Amino acid sequence: MGSRRDFVHKLTVSAVGLPVLGYSTSLENYLPTFNSAAQLRVAIMGLGGYGTRVANAMESCKRAKLVGVISGTPSKIKTWQSKYGIPEKNCYNYENFDKIKDNPDIDAVYVITPNGLHHDQVIRVARAGKHVICEKPMAINAAEGEEMVKACKDAGVNLLVGYRMHFEPRTLEVVNMRRNGEFGKIMFFQGLSGFTIGNPDQWRLDKKLAGGGAMMDIGIYSINGARYMVGEEPIWVTAQETKNDPVKFKEGVDETIQFQLGFPSGAVASCLSTYAMNYLDRFFLNGKDGFAEMQPSTGYGPIEGRTNKGPLTAPIVTHQTVQMDAMAGIILNGEKPPIPVDGEEGVKDLKIIDAIYEAVKINGRVIL
Template identity: 40%
Template sequence: MRKPEATRRQFLQATGLTAAAAFAGARIAAQPQLPGPPAKKLGFAVVGLGSLAINQILPAFAHCRHAKATALVSGDAAKAKSLATTYGVPESGLYSYETYDRLKDNADVDIVYVVLPNSMHPEYTVRAHKAGKHVLCEKPMANTPQDCEAMIAAAKAAGKKLMIGYRLRYEPNNMAMIKMAREQEFGKPKVILCEAGFSIGDPKQWRLKKALAGGGSLMDIGIYALNAARYLSGEEPVAINAISYTTPGDVRFADGVEETINFQLRFPSGVLANCVSSYGVGLNRFRVHAEKASFELEPALSYSDLRMRVLRGGTVELRSLPERNQFALEMDHMAECVQGNAEPRTPGEEGLKDLRAMMAIYEAARSSKTVTLNA
């Protein structure tokens, strides 16, 4: 008679344990997933502490997910020390141009960001690669195609990444325009208009010294118009015409750099681009005229507050995208490419293509003849 009692007790114990186990399992399953450790940020050495580095690049690290400032290189020790204090760069990460090559021994520096006058880009890029570092170099890549080729060769010899700082290639509105053009949202693009310019100030600045800048407005601001025409068309120009003008007697252009240059590009598909670059007037618009509508950015190349419009049938449609820090996007992309061993969106070869096109633009302006290029 006791056997059924024991069986019932065993059954209750077994089912109780099962229920408890199920309840415990439910509690475990309901626990929120804890976030993993933050992604490792790669260290950047910023070389050249001029206005771009101070006002744009260094503040942008606060918006980066994969990049941080770990070293500064400058000829002004007091300036470098002050900025290092502001941005948390250790004193061991401060270098002069004479001690630049010691970056090789700094394990906290993964990537060197060259933010120097154009003519200095090749030397400091090559030296950084020889020090075993990846390089992000400001645009324009250099003053000549030959220098660009030497920089690309140095990167390959070192087995390191070389990326050119085309910030607009990472900016959401410009990326959206590329998608609209490439996917032919409004039919085939037919005409592209790209305008980039501003009224330049201090005549003593390096941008107005031909040996340092390599040219005038085209090298500095016009490269945005050229690069936009290339990335909006998705092609390389095969024919170029150009005309330039510089106000006589303007002290800003005494060293022989051009003030304004207009240039036209013909692409293999038949797309024509009309572009203008100027140091004498404010210009800030990219527009694509397609078969069914036109779409534009104005401002197109500012650091913030870009505005996109679609124009069709007498109506204007505004398109709004979240604003992102362009330099943070650019530096994070470089860091991710290094971490994932991927090719940057704007590698050295991209900079070389612009330099070859700019040399053709200058030749077309000098000769008043059409210059042809290989597609």
């Protein structure tokens, strides 16, 4: 397997193009509602595998429309123009995309490029006066993330992060049960996120472009999942790194990290982030009165799981379609998402990642 994109695609049946399947819970509880007929006109920056997945999913969107592209590869731009009907005036490269400032047909840019490029690209988009959606992790550290948040606020534009699981119905089914007290006092969360990475020359194993290794790719799912599943912000972190292949995983590029989080209520989380083991996509939440188990928990779909009350029954959807429609509502109408997806949310994850790396370095506890 070459990347997280390949992993989540192969581990689970792709949900792209799937209709909503049978369920016993009302759709209205999970899918976004729309207050107007306006559409968010989006340009995608970065036309790789995940950018293509988002573009395909957006063909089914009601509130978001793909209208532009930004890429350093002219041949990809031509292919996307033909496939998605994108006019020449909405096509840019990485050198000239600041000119979108003068293009009234683009409302927002979805940045889907290597992590190390997010900071500068997001700030440039904000200064061009366009709303920004940025893939996760939002930056390579919290300091960069905070600069991005400030730049977007100063420009008066929205900064959202591509947390597709925050809109995924079965994830929300578990979160709603926890919020309603159906699991009782939360005691423990486990998050396992990992796959065996392939090509050693890819950007995900380049410290400058990725910002790290598995933690900056697949590991963020367990970090973010711990927060929305437990429903609290952690107050301490401990972590341990294992590196069996220092040739492939060079200095600053983590292969496997186990990390633990402590929460104000006394709940704890035990998580694993790795590029060295396959089939790790599992969440487990334990409370005094019940539990939830999800496997796959963050793949592209379908998400599967059960609680002490039975199987999860919320609808199966195309994650990116629901995400983009919901984000259109946030940007156009100020709608509130079920779980935050703003830049501040992204910074919270980055602070935890910073603390995990520090905990590995000092072999001790880091207070958040």
